[in-house]
Amino acid sequence: MLIGRVIGEVVATEKHASHAGRTALLVQPLDLDGTNRGNAIIALDAIGVGIGECVLLTTEGYSAMTSVGRPNSPIDAAVIGVIDAVEIVGAATLAFPIRPGKHE
């Protein structure tokens, strides 16, 4: 699983039936210093998150499809948690803001 930030969402009318009723989120995976880790991916929302939130992202198919309740579907990534805090041994806190809009 990866730490990521929700940066947007994708609107699609023509899509696989298993994706209906689930928001397709654009999620930017992050490194522990808050920098982007590779390219943003599209993940279905299993829990109900908003743009700007720091989330837990699974990029393994079985976890993704079962977390959104659509087994045997073409789903390879899902947002499965909202991260409240991250503690790293030897560091006081994570080097980037967890909550949107609260990092001033």
Next chain:
Amino acid sequence: MQLGRVIGRIWATVKDPGLHAQRMLLVQPLTPELTPTAKPLVCLDGTNSVGAGELIYWCGSKESSFPFLPAEVPTNATIVGIVDELHIERDRC
């Protein structure tokens, strides 16, 4: 899943029987800002309605064969949606 744009298609006469009658499209992966990232790849069409130049998203790994169940289709990338709109707010956080 990842964003991409359909930039062409390929044909193959000799192929695995599981690929029979499958449309094979060339897809350029894109960032959310729609700039190319990584090299183009071949995707099957899980929606059966994708045309050239369309903005799509595709599913990778084993799950990409699930749109065709119960047929077992050998693929590791399948287009599963045609993008109407993207809402991006990178600066919100």
